[in-house]
Amino acid sequence: MRVAVVWNHDDAGVINRFGNPCQEEYGRETVERTVAALQEGGHEALLCEGDKGLLATLEQFMPPDPLARPSGIVFNMAAGIQGECRLTHIPAMLEMAGVPYTGSSPLGHGLALDKVIAKRLIRDLGVPTPKFRVMRRGTESTGDLRFPVVVKPRHESVSCGLQLIREPAKLRHAVEVIVTQYAQDALVEEYIEGREIYVALLGNGDLDVLPLVEQEFGDREPRLTTWEDKQRMAVAAPQAICPAQIDSKIATVLRDISIATFHACECLDHARVDLRIDRSGRPFVLEINSMPGLSANSFYPMAARAAGHSFSSLVNRMLDVAHMRYFGIGIPSD
Secondary structure (H helix, E strand, O other): OEEEEEEOOOOOOOOOOOOOEOOOOOOHHHHHHHHHHHHHOOOEEEEEEOOOOHHHHHHHHOOOOOOOOOOEEEEEOOOOOEOOOHHHHHHHHHHHHOOOEOOOOHHHHHHHHOHHHHHHHHHHOOOOOOOEEEEOOOOOOOOOOOOOEEEEEOOOOOOOOOEEEOOHHHHHHHHHHHHHHHOOOEEEEEOOOEEEEEEEEEOOOOOEEOOOEEEOOOOOOOOOOOHHHHHHOOOOOOOEEOOOOOOHHHHHHHHHHHHHHHHHOOOOOEEEEEEEEEOOOOEEEEEEEOOOOOOOOOHHHHHHHHOOOOHHHHHHHHHHHHHHHHHOOOOOOO
């Protein structure tokens, strides 16, 4: 099968440089490993830049079938180039052009990327999430929020702008940093002291829940991971435990609320839910990542390895899940 792996690396393929630039990008090594995995699965794979020239490239690589059936599929790894809701851009282009793709639709990415909307959706379902406020100045009432609080941009990912604020007097500056640097609202939520767990989900309908991963902070303070921390992790694997050693009853609750979060945010094919378990054993959903990382040190492939997947089998399973969603059958073997 023809599979176009779409990513964003060269940001020159736009009409104008206008709007907030994307902070997130897959590394070339990860993308090339993905292409190799698809080739190992028997597919004809092509690496494509997710920019204004993408549709012309796809039309040449996977021309329309005489019966108007798509002749290929996109493995979407595009984080976007600029502007708002950047994860939605490539899926929206593909929807318009009639090209199937892996992962969430523009709706799913948009809901998951808007942390405030995502929290409201899951809260309405009774899924526990930390109390929060949305701020533009930092002088708004904090209501019943208890300090310390976490301050982060409403629409960013990979922990961009994440700050832990312990004193009310420092909140205004923290919010101003978010609004100035990212041109968006700040999400201010109660900090949950406790264990941090990641739940990797694969599929649609009846989801496969991969083995749980726990971020091990050791003696480190504060017990959270910022964007700067993740840049250092590029050369040093994060300390993680997989499968996480968690009581079976709590593990069941984590799986259930992660699945509820996935469906509430209209995600498709795969996602990762990030949670905290406080010192009383109560779980809280922090957010959902509709495009979880696939690098060697990322938690999603770590969970997949614990489930018995090689990187190649994971990538090809992700492709098969999307094909099943579109066509009702797995990818036929040659």
